[in-house]
Amino acid sequence: MHRSLTSYLPTIYALSTPPGQRSAIAVIRISGAKAKYIYHKLTKSKAAPIPRRASLRKIYEPQKNGKLLDQALVLFFEEPKTFTGEDILEVHLHGGKAVTNGVLKSIQSLHSNSSEENISIRYAQPGEFSKRAFQNGRADLTQLEGIGDLIDAETESQRKSALSSFNGENKVLFSSWRKSILENMAQLTAIIDFGEDADIEDIDNIFNGVSRNVELLKGDISSFVKKLEKSNILKAGIKLALIGEPNAGKSSLLNTMVDDNVAIVSNIPGTTRDSIDVMLDLEGYKVVICDTAGIRNKSSDEIELQGIERAKLKSVHSDIVLLLVDSANPSGNFISEDMLEHFNTSLKRKEVFIVLTKTDLLKDRNQLAGIKESISKKLNGNYPICAISCVENTGVEELMGSLISKFQEITNSNDETGPIIVSKRVEEILHNDVLYGLKEFQNAKALDDVVMASEGLNIASEGIGKITGETIGVEEVLGVVFSNFCVGK
Numbered sequence: 443m444h445r446s447l448t449s450y451l452p453t454i455y456a457l458s459t460p461p462g463q464r465s466a467i468a469v470i471r472i473s474g475a476k477a478k479y480i481y482h483k484l485t486k487s488k489a490a491p492i493p494r495r496a497s498l499r500k501i502y503e504p505q506k507n508g509k510l511l512d513q514a515l516v517l518f519f520e521e522p523k524t525f526t527g528e529d530i531l532e533v534h535l536h537g538g539k540a541v542t543n544g545v546l547k548s549i550q551s552l553h554s555n556s557s558e559e560n561i562s563i564r565y566a567q568p569g570e571f572s573k574r575a576f577q578n579g580r581a582d583l584t585q586l587e588g589i590g591d592l593i594d595a596e597t598e599s600q601r602k603s604a605l606s607s608f609n610g611e612n613k614v615l616f617s618s619w620r621k622s623i624l625e626n627m628a629q630l631t632a633i634i635d636f637g638e639d640a641d642i643e644d645i646d647n648i649f650n651g652v653s654r655n656v657e658l659l660k661g662d663i664s665s666f667v668k669k670l671e672k673s674n675i676l677k678a679g680i681k682l683a684l685i686g687e688p689n690a691g692k693s694s695l696l697n698t699m700v701d702d703n704v705a706i707v708s709n710i711p712g713t714t715r716d717s718i719d720v721m722l723d724l725e726g727y728k729v730v731i732c733d734t735a736g737i738r739n740k741s742s743d744e745i746e747l748q749g750i751e752r753a754k755l756k757s758v759h760s761d762i763v764l765l766l767v768d769s770a771n772p773s774g775n776f777i778s779e780d781m782l783e784h785f786n787t788s789l790k791r792k793e794v795f796i797v798l799t800k801t802d803l804l805k806d807r808n809q810l811a812g813i814k815e816s817i818s819k820k821l822n823g824n825y826p827i828c829a830i831s832c833v834e835n836t837g838v839e840e841l842m843g844s845l846i847s848k849f850q851e852i853t854n855s856n857d858e859t860g861p862i863i864v865s866k867r868v869e870e871i872l873h874n875d876v877l878y879g880l881k882e883f884q885n886a887k888a889l890d891d892v893v894m895a896s897e898g899l900n901i902a903s904e905g906i907g908k909i910t911g912e913t914i915g916v917e918e919v920l921g922v923v924f925s926n927f928c929v930g931k
């Protein structure tokens with residue numbers, strides 16, 4: 443009879459659907475050696491549950507004459523081919539608080555550590571189901587972290603990128619890197635072991651060959667890390683700052699984009715005295731739009747001045763800046779000196795879109811070409827310029843289209859392989875262990891030190907092992923990974 447590697451551990455159970463909420467269905471998940479025992483006790487059925495077959499069962503308090511708690515859909519999965527690698531029982535109850543509490547209490551009441559019987563059952567800790575899956579070899583760490591990212595995904599692009607870990611693509615890639623490192627380490631070990639008997643020229647040839655392989659591998663890993671950095675924007679959200687002079691129409695554009703009145707729109711210049719962040723899902727991208735205070739030359743208002751400084755700072759820290767310019771500005775000075783200075787000192791290397799606003803107020807739309815030319819001249823660059831009117835709702839769609847293309851570009855989403863998301867933990871190991879180890883190899887190679895070079899490769903290979911969990915020996919590392927998970931996962 444098969445026994446999972448974790449069969450000696452207590453059987454765990456948890457409410458896998460959100461707690462404390464009224465819902466049509468609530469699912470309790472139970473995993474471990476006592477899952478079947480719990481089934482018999484709750485259903486009062488003597489017959490063994492048929493694996494993978496949903497059946498409707500009355501659920502009772504387990505003690506003698508225990509009262510009926512609910513009628514539920516019950517699913518039993520037999521080890522080892524289950525998520526955790528252990529027997530799993532799922533009880534799909536009606537989602538009322540009293541029902542779920544009653545069943546949870548009943549399961550807990552089955553725990554017993556009396557001298558005659560040792561039935562160890564307890565509520566699961568965060569991520570404990572996933573931890574069991576890892577311990578029983580059902581999934582590697584990157585796949586499990588991928589599930590975490592999948593659950594956390596708020597937008598379509600985040601969901602897609604989490605899949606690369608979840609469906610094991612990253613695992614395959616990391617394993618191929620590790621295999622390659624181990625093969626090259628084997629060649630260095632041969633030099634170390636047979637060094638004295640071997641021909642110097644042969645040794646050089648082998649060492650140089652390994653060095654070329656490491657160079658290529660380091661290139662691959664570096665591009666993966668670069669792509670990762672780009673994709674990370676997807677997780678945090680693309681930061682989009684709306685800047686412009688007071689009254690340029692920033693809040694109106696934000697409202698049009700959000701299609702809701704989140705910012706205050708008024709015709710008193712300087713209404714937005716501080717920045718407002720709004721999270722949006724734009725065509726599957728998580729975007730954090732920041733409406734900032736109008737930037738102008740002269741202000742004696744201390745609070746406004748602080749707002750202006752913060753607006754400048756926000757634009758510096760954003761991924762994309764929309765510089766809004768009132769096309770109907772009667773002064774004809776479309777970019778103020780203060781804005782120009784901020785642009786030249788801080789925004790030159792940013793992704794900037796110029797947005798000409800209030801085009802409905804222009805008497806002659808042919809003026810637009812002249813305005814565009816004068817702005818480009820003043821900014822001394824070729825920035826994309828869009829013309830919009832929030833009153834007529836024209837140009838906003840085109841602007842959105844251009845923004846989406848930019849999102850794809852800066853997050854690598856139009857790349858064939860798509861964006862990738864891995865955990866912070868994995869990213870750190872890639873930098874601090876894997877790339878570091880390969881760099882150490884290269885330093886040692888420059889000194890012709892085979893032993894140190896091999897040690898460098900060892901660091902890199904151990905690093906990949908830590909990522910997938912293959913060379914994990916320490917309980918703390920597992921703790922770090924799984925403590926971020928929710929209960930029931």
Ligand SMILES: Nc1nc2c(ncn2[C@@H]2O[C@H](COP(=O)(O)OP(=O)(O)OP(=O)(O)O)[C@@H](O)[C@H]2O)c(=O)[nH]1
Nearest residue numbers: 689690691692693694709712713714736800832833
């Ligand atoms: N005709 C017309 N008026 C507009 C348009 N967009 C904004 N406005 C008006 O311009 C004024 C200023 O708009 P806001 O969106 O508050 O401008 P803002 O840049 O956020 O202003 P501050 O918060 O002062 O920096 C309001 O009276 C708006 O109704 C537009 O496309 N056409």
